[in-house]
Amino acid sequence: MSILLTEKTSVLIQGITGKEGLRALTAMRAYRTRVPCGVTPGKGGHVADGAPVFGTVRDALSSFPEINVSAVYVPPSAAKSAVLEALEAGVPLVNVMTEKMPLKDAAYCLAAARERGARIIGPGSLGCIVPGIGRLGVVGGPLVDDIYAPGPIGVISRSGGMTNELSWLVRQAGLGQSAAVHVGGELLIGTTYADVLKEMENDPATKAVVLYAEQGVNYETEIVSLLHDGGFTKPLAVHIGGAFAETLPSGTVVGHAGAIVGKGRSAREKMAALQDAGALVAERFENLVELIHSTTHA
Amino acid sequence: MNVCEHEGKTLLAKHGIAIPAGILISGIEEIEAATKSLGGCWVVKAQILEGNRAAHGGVVFCESVSDVEKTVSAWLARGVNGQPVERMLLEEHIVAARELYVSCLYDAASRGPLLLVGRHGGSGVETREDIRSFPIDSRDPARSLEGIFGELGLIAKALPELCEKLVKAFFEEDARQIEINPVAERADGSLVALDAKVALDDAVHDRSAFGASYRALSGDIATLFSGGGASLVNMDAMQRAGLRAANYAEYSGNPPKEKVRELATLVLSKPGLRGALIVGGIANFTDVKETFEGIAEALDALKPSYPIVVRRAGPREREGLALLRACAERNGLRIELFGKETSMDDAVTRMKTLAL
Structure with missing residues (x-):
């Protein structure tokens, strides 16, 4: 068993004819993840690197009803309509890679x-990976087999690069990952x-989880509540x-x-709150x- | 992206929200004409992006022209809380029967916009508990507002109309946050925005090139980081090691080598450097060779004598590191190159040893 991706995962790429969409297609196939087709509005009937291209998500789903994930690689101005189209067509998991x-x-x-009870990962996500099962997006890049191997550690990160860096720490410790999510x-x-x-x-x-988060907008209070309520009991x-x-002026955006x-809370405040709630803080x-x-x- | 008060107020006025009559000035010589045309007493406000501006003396109530002149010349000479002041907003003084608090922002917890309303405005309001929050559905803000008009009207008669305009401005201007604190309620019940703290959505308003950022700092170690997260972790590691960064610089995605060269040149040519850290995590898709070509070109031109520590991994890492090695050899540079086997923290520690 695994989270987000399983042996039955079948991925549609929205924006498959763009540079990033094509790169993701190559990366997912290289990691044995099924990508039967893609969508680019106005390009129905084309073929992208061997994958059929449809003009709409509905058309794609009527030919490939097994699709259960969409990976969105469209420009920022087109992202809203692409995501809504996937949701309206009933895709239960939409991973929005658009930054x-x-x-x-x-x-x-x-x-x-x-x-609709659907899940969006992102926007601005690089994707996620379940080692040995598959990956959404380009997580790990060409070094994926160096960095990722099946194992007991869940990895969660606010940063795409640090998803790898953290997973690499796990590997260097002689362990592997149950899943890594950006x-x-x-x-x-x-x-x-x-x-x-x-x-x-x-x-x-998953036996334990490592998490990389950042100062600023506060999503950590949710973790604190979850720990307090006993909703997460693993290390x-x-x-x-x-x-x-x-030391920087308020309002500065870093990284x-x-x-x-x-906005939200500082790194120190977040670490203190998480430590109080029982998390191990590095x-x-x-x-x-x-x-x-x-x-x-x- | 934060904008100055006067720009924020212009934006509010565009959407029909009342603001005090005011004139933006940049020198002493403009004061007399400005005070005359506004009449009465005045409030003079330093146009700086400082959260706690009033507490630092950046907002002054003046009853005479000489008061205004004294305040303005002090600001121009010394700034406010260490920040230089170039422009001042001179406004008519509005007599408020009471002050309220209104704000619209994106909220992480509810993952959408929130309208915040307080019965008491002024400084310190953020920590008070009487602020009510109302979620706004991005898909139909008008309907969200209709549902709370009754409640808003009980707080102040003109509040529903103000909130309607505020929410409209929030969406139409692609703002990240608009805070009006305080809102003055005058004796006749009308509402005036006495301040405006506006932050715009960077995704819409700041399409700065290729996802790179630079900020000059006061230290002596140049930094060039790849990846948002890696930049934070490395700046933290430098702070722990007692190294002072000469700048903050980060690029991510797949910038062309010309852009990386520009950024590297800016970073590496700062006078007085004792070392440079060029560090990134294990890239997912950034082409290490192409980005390092840009860095090598900058090094070829600058030939710096200070020590440089490089740590990087990812697509075409071998080619990228080989290219920098060749660059170091032909220019006689002091560069140490590391891959993913060396942690970012160890790279920072190595920098410290070399820069001593």
């Missing part, structure tokens, strides 16, 4: 997904740390990046759109390894 999606469009899509770095995200933790709580493959090790940013100084990012060991040997 810089306007906030009002993101809010619109998240509300629409909530109403939730995205934007202010509004459809699947938060706590949402993934809930999935990992119910996932027998959890967390690092919050951006302690240095306390990710959601890492806004003075002062140094690299110490997450030792915390992993202390949890898995316990």
